Amino acid sequence: MFSAPSIALYIHIPFCETKCPYCDFNTYSQIEPLMPGYVVALIREIELWGDLLNHPTVRTVFFGGGTPSYLPSEDISQIMQSANSAFKIETEAEVTLESNPGDFTSDKLTTYLESGINRLSIGVQTFDDQLLGVLGRRHTAQDAVDAYRMAQDAGFDNISIDLMYGLPDQTLEGWKSTLKKALELQPPHISMYCLTLEEGTPFEAWVRLGKMSDPDPDLAADMYEATQDTMRDAGYRHYEISNWALEGLESRHNLIYWRTEPYIGVGPGAHSYLGDTRFANLKQPREYISRLTNAADGKFDLDNVNLDDLKMIIDIVPVVDTTEHIDRRLAMAETLMMGLRLDDGISIPDFNARFNQTPTEAYESIIADLTNLGLLKTSNDRLLLTPRGRILGNEVFSRFFE
Numbered sequence: 001m002f003s004a005p006s007i008a009l010y011i012h013i014p015f016c017e018t019k020c021p022y023c024d025f026n027t028y029s030q031i032e033p034l035m036p037g038y039v040v041a042l043i044r045e046i047e048l049w050g051d052l053l054n055h056p057t058v059r060t061v062f063f064g065g066g067t068p069s070y071l072p073s074e075d076i077s078q079i080m081q082s083a084n085s086a087f088k089i090e091t092e093a094e095v096t097l098e099s100n101p102g103d104f105t106s107d108k109l110t111t112y113l114e115s116g117i118n119r120l121s122i123g124v125q126t127f128d129d130q131l132l133g134v135l136g137r138r139h140t141a142q143d144a145v146d147a148y149r150m151a152q153d154a155g156f157d158n159i160s161i162d163l164m165y166g167l168p169d170q171t172l173e174g175w176k177s178t179l180k181k182a183l184e185l186q187p188p189h190i191s192m193y194c195l196t197l198e199e200g201t202p203f204e205a206w207v208r209l210g211k212m213s214d215p216d217p218d219l220a221a222d223m224y225e226a227t228q229d230t231m232r233d234a235g236y237r238h239y240e241i242s243n244w245a246l247e248g249l250e251s252r253h254n255l256i257y258w259r260t261e262p263y264i265g266v267g268p269g270a271h272s273y274l275g276d277t278r279f280a281n282l283k284q285p286r287e288y289i290s291r292l293t294n295a296a297d298g299k300f301d302l303d304n305v306n307l308d309d310l311k312m313i314i315d316i317v318p319v320v321d322t323t324e325h326i327d328r329r330l331a332m333a334e335t336l337m338m339g340l341r342l343d344d345g346i347s348i349p350d351f352n353a354r355f356n357q358t359p360t361e362a363y364e365s366i367i368a369d370l371t372n373l374g375l376l377k378t379s380n381d382r383l384l385l386t387p388r389g390r391i392l393g394n395e396v397f398s399r400f401f402e
Contacts (some may be wrong), residue, residue, distance in 0.1 A: 006057040008256040013068040021202035026269030043082040050086025058087040060253035061095040067377035069099035073108040077115035095253040101139040101147035109154035119158040127181040137255025160189035166220030188249040282321040291318040333400040345384035
């Protein structure tokens with residue numbers, strides 16, 4: 001049987017009450033009637049992967065979306081029960097649920113805790129009500145504060161909040177005010193992302209048509225630099241380009257991604273990475289439900305499946321849409337791209353043990369050039385981004401794919 005080491009489990013919930021105009025994730029609004037059938041299909045995929053991989057150990061679980069908190073909490077509980085049956089979820093596993101501030105009730109939060117959710121990621125985005133309106137968010141700044149306090153009162157002590165900077169008409173002082181209000185909550189973890197105008201989103205169209213001001217990248221860089229100073233002074237570790245945490249409260253799930261370790265994703269559009277293969281599910285929720293519902297009435301005959309063959313394992317899952325073989329060269333580039341996002345960078349001995357080459361041996365001229373430009377440095381057998389390299393991270397990463 002294919003030996004799946006301990007893995008991470010990502011569970012995609014594609015439902016949103018409204019679709020934010022900057023978002024290009026695989027999410028949908030006004031398809032609530034699909035929810036019951038979706039939960040049935042999702043559980044079938046979870047059970048199938050458990051059988052195919054011989055019920056491997058799961059280190060972290062992450063409910064992402066979409067808006068997982070928009071799904072009835074009883075459905076979240078049912079999904080967690082199926083995951084616990086299909087996999088060996090570690091007793092101390094980190095189990096995160098993404099949430100919208102306006103979705104919480106005391107009963108919901110209690111159900112989350114009872115089902116095994118022990119970490120919340122709250123999509124605050126900003127504490128500026130005017131900018132929340134621009135972003136199409138359905139909560140106010142006070143709603144976000146109230147939701148955070150409600151989660152604390154319910155018993156959650158591991159809470160992350162998401163913030164966005166580089167927004168249209170956002171000022172440096174306005175961003176500093178949002179940071180100040182976030183820190184007043186003393187969250188264990190804060191993720192902060194610069195707005196990207198994604199093709200096909202209303203935001204991108206509005207900027208292209210002159211209906212919205214184009215965000216200023218220089219101002220966004222100033223915001224990022226101010227963030228680093230503020231967060232350091234507040235005692236947070238800048239452990240990844242876009243993430244800050246109090247010591248020991250880093251996102252363990254995301255660290256698995258950044259360290260290019262194996263994970264399974266379930267739900268429409270979810271990605272997985274096992275062995276030397278990356279694969280993704282089809283995106284449409286209706287088709288996803290249909291395939292899992294209609295395939296042998298939800299029952300799968302594994303008697304003729306060679307469970308030592310990863311390709312055959314993937315092929316039997318009716319919702320897998322694309323697969324990609326990760327060859328050695330691509331694996332090296334992705335390991336550098338993901339690992340350099342972390343504050344402790346890439347272990348040169350570990351890289352050499354995995355690929356039988358050091359990063360410098362594999363990318364001698366590129367690393368020399370990036371070092372001379374002040375974007376990379378080597379310290380204590382580790383390859384690291386410099387502070388300037390963090391600001392220009394995407395430019396650094398692209399060089400390894402030339």
